[in-house]
Amino acid sequence: DIQMTQSPSTLSASVGDRVTITCRASQSISSWLAWYQQKPGKAPKLLIYKASSLESGVPSRFSGSGSGTEFTLTISSLQPDDFATYYCQQYNSYSTFGPGTKVDIK
Amino acid sequence: EVQLVQSGAEVKKPGESLRISCKGSGYSFTSYWISWVRQMPGKGLEWMGRIDPSDSYTNYSPSFQGHVTISADKSISTAYLQWSSLKASDTAMYYCARHMGGPGGFDYWGQGTLVTVSS
Numbered sequence: 001d002i003q004m005t006q007s008p009s010t011l012s013a014s015v016g017d018r019v020t021i022t023c024r025a026s027q028s029i030s031s032w033l034a035w036y037q038q039k040p041g042k043a044p045k046l047l048i049y050k051a052s053s054l055e056s057g058v059p060s061r062f063s064g065s066g067s068g069t070e071f072t073l074t075i076s077s078l079q080p081d082d083f084a085t086y087y088c089q090q091y092n093s094y095s096t097f098g099p100g101t102k103v104d105i106k
Numbered sequence: 107e108v109q110l111v112q113s114g115a116e117v118k119k120p121g122e123s124l125r126i127s128c129k130g131s132g133y134s135f136t137s138y139w140i141s142w143v144r145q146m147p148g149k150g151l152e153w154m155g156r157i158d159p160s161d162s163y164t165n166y167s168p169s170f171q172g173h174v175t176i177s178a179d180k181s182i183s184t185a186y187l188q189w190s191s192l193k194a195s196d197t198a199m200y201y202c203a204r205h206m207g208g209p210g211g212f213d214y215w216g217q218g219t220l221v222t223v224s225s
Contacts, residue, residue, distance in 0.1 A: 001168060034211035036151075043201055043218055044143075044151065049211030087151055091210045094165055095141065095153040 002026055002090050004098035012106040019075040021101045023088035028068045032092035035064055035073045038100075039084045047086075048073065078103070108132040110140075110202050110216035117222045118192050125188040126219045128202030135183035136160040139205040141212060142176060142187045146198045156205070157185055192223045 003026040013019050023033065031051040036044035046055045048064035051071055061076045075082055083105055088098040113127040128140060141156040155166035159178040166176070175188040185202055200219050203212035 032210055036212075038151075043215035044203075044212075045215075046206075046211050046213050049206065049213075055211070055213065089151075089153075089211070091205075094156070094167065097143075097151040097153060100150045 002029060002093050002096050004088055004090055004096050006086075006088060006098040006101050008101060009099065010102045010104065012104055013078050014106045015078055015080055017078045017106075019078050019082075019103060021073045021086055021088075021103075023066075023071045023073070023098050025069045025071075025090055025092075029090045029092035031067045032090060033064075033066070033071050034089045034091065035062075036087045036089065037082075037084045038087065044087065075103075108204070108214050110204060110214055112200075112202060112216035112219045115220040115222070117224070119225055120192060120194055120223055122192050122223075123188070123190050124192055124221065125186050126200060126221065128185045128187075128216050130159075130183045130185070130204070133204075136180050138207055140178065140185040141203050141205065142174075142185075143201045143203055143212075144170075144198045145201065145218075154187070154200075159183075159185065192221075194223050194225075196221060197223045 005024045007022045033051045035048040038044040052064045063074050085100045085102045087100050109131045111129050136159045142154040144152045154170040157164045157176045178185045202216040204214040206213035
């Protein structure tokens with residue numbers, strides 16, 4: 001099994017802040033990584049796929065980078081709608097989600 | 107418009123069986139894998155397994171292998187998640203999701219089915 005970790009587990013930030021979330025895989029997954037946003041009571045929403053490709057309709061303030069075992073999700077200027085939990089997912093070998101990072105209001 | 111519509115919430119007793127469904131529309135159902143994802147109350151996302159609706163080929167996470175069965179009926183564009191004997195620990199929200207194919211990721215999700223198992 002490929003294990004995924006995320007840091008931090010919780011992040012307190014203000015509107016307008018630049019936010020970075022890190023995701024690490026227990027072995028190389030090339031660029032087979034996606035990022036999701038989930039709000040309470042809602043299904044997850046795909047933000048980024050193949051590590052750095054922006055899903056259609058997702059604001060350009062979201063970006064992803066990395067390859068191999070280390071990846072980042074960056075929100076360039078946090079907006080009120082961005083307070084949510086973010087998950088990374090590997091799909092190099094079946095699929096595994098990271099434990100999530102909750103972004104809350106500072 | 108692509109949609110995955112899941113069956114409604116269920117309340118079951120331990121030991122009972124259950125099958126929940128996920129109906130795809132607005133796209134070629136047999137062209138995209140469907141995965142099932144569990145989310146226990148207040149917890150993160152867990153990938154359970156997937157199915158290729160074109161031939162019903164399945165893969166399971168080791169954590170769920172033998173505990174659930176994933177199936178599909180391509181004639182009605184519906185995927186299923188099934189338990190033969192529920193446990194209280196199966197209480198969770200269950201989502202189906204479509205694999206976007208090629209570069210990957212799950213691009214469309216069902217609204218979720220809440221399963222509550224309680225005596």
